[in-house]
Amino acid sequence: MDAKRYIVHIDLDSFFVSVERKFDPSLIGKPVIIGGSKDRGVVSSASYEARAYGIHSAMPTRQALKLCPHAIVVRGTHGRYSDASREVTQIIHDMVPLYQKSSVDEFYIDLTGMDRFYDPYKLATELRQKVIRDTGLPISFGMASSKTLAKMATNSAKPNGQLWIPHGKEKEFLAPLNIRKLPGLGESTCQKLYQYGLEKIGDLQRVNLKFLEAVFGKMGLFIYNKANGIDDSEVAPHGDRKSISIEHTFESDIKDQRTLENILIAMTEELAGKLRRENKLASCLAIKIRYANFETHTQQQKIAFTAAEHILIPGIKNLLRKSWNHHRPIRLIGVRLSNLCSGSYQINLFEDNEERIRLYQAMDDINFRFGDKTICRASGMEIGARTFNPFLAK
Incomplete structure (x- = not known):
């Protein structure tokens, strides 16, 4: 047992x-x-x-x-x-x-x-x-x-x-709560459930899984499990990772390109800084986009090993342009850097001058001594969220 x-x-x-x-x-x-x-x-x-x-x-x-x-x-x-x-x-x-x-x-x-x-x-x-x-x-x-x-x-x-x-009290705790309280359910999903008269989590607990799958597709199982308190995900401590990622779910769907790009810049800076602190390089970058109806798209690109955001940020912006339908507001956005290996970030800066190398070293030193993101790009400070930016919280 x-x-x-x-x-x-x-x-x-x-x-x-x-x-x-x-x-x-x-x-x-x-x-x-x-x-x-x-x-x-x-x-x-x-x-x-x-x-x-x-x-x-x-x-x-x-x-x-x-x-x-x-x-x-x-x-x-x-x-x-x-x-x-x-x-x-x-x-x-x-x-x-x-x-x-x-x-x-x-x-x-x-x-x-x-x-x-x-x-x-x-x-x-x-x-x-x-x-x-x-x-x-x-x-x-x-x-x-x-x-x-x-x-x-x-x-x-x-x-x-x-x-x-x-x-044994999980379903009892959940039953009287509004379905909005379930993590991961967007506004459009809630509105659709309301149309079927499903307002409380207890209402969802009485619904057949096949009905939810017929209405919501793959997301039906997600809703069913959440409503019934089913979640086997593990508490995962920091380890020898093959990838690092950050994502953020907006309280209101976003379709302003400048806002999205600024968020991606802040995310990428945060991840690049982590790579350099851990003496790692990434050779694959990807973005994740989830629309209001929970439809999710990912796009990735192979790159030369790097931990420098002046290389990563243009790539991330390009992936956004490729993967995003500008007419559809975005509910969640994320960045992932993968195919990690050990190595100094300087090895991919051989084409740059000493000034740029010293700049990265100085930025990392300041951020290490005074806290993450003490110094960063102005665009990355305009907008952000607690899940990726240590200065933004609930």
Whole structure:
């Protein structure tokens, strides 16, 4: 008999706002927006007070200020977020046997088997209390039998709370929730389900799998499994990877080319920096596009071994032009660098001058010392999202 799984999802609440409030307590209790300029910037993170006005991440700052004119806009201090993230990561690293850092403010922990020696929920509680005590940052967690359920439990526990879904209670927990609460279901999918009178997850639990497959094709099984709490995905710690990737699901579908290109630039810079830190090179790049109806396309291209974004970014932009139907708004976008091997990124810069080589070395040194993306292309700072850019969060 398989051991009961104990999966914990940990999420730092309004991470960037919380970090800024540590340095400026006058922001506590006020509607705060972390983001770019009022004219062309977007919201990176918003306090719960600001969210009450309908403000959310990736919203243009201009629009957010129309919803809440008295909101306080903070440009953000990127190094602070990286430092805080590293501090939390170290605490988790010291206390648990297996964890996965899925973003700058989000972690999955696998405590399966720990129940023979220790109460997993008690351990997760002690971990949360230590993070709060040592960092002063609010944090929430959910514990359940799978990653999906643990994440949904965290969302129910926010802000600054915790929740355990006991084994055997998964479907009971899910049943009263709106189908919008299921991770991975887009707006168009929800609207289609509403048309069939399916509003609660409990409604979906009573639907036959064959019906869902007839209506949604391959996505039918995905919906069925999510609604019934079925998720066998593993908590995957960092290892000797053959590829690295980042993807982001938009809260609202996007079809503005400049926005998409800027996001891709920020993603590619982030991945290229990781390659150089790990002394690796990639020889294949790819992008992933998912439309509102969940139709997904990938396009890839072989390249000479590199870890330099001045080579990678034009390739990624070219793949976007090849794979995207400009009339269709995009729900999810991602970048993957694969066919990795060990090697210094300088070997692919032999055609460049010393100035460019020194520039990469200087950028990496600054980012290593003061936090990821302390220095990067201006276009990569305009827009981003928490899943790929360590300065942008919920």
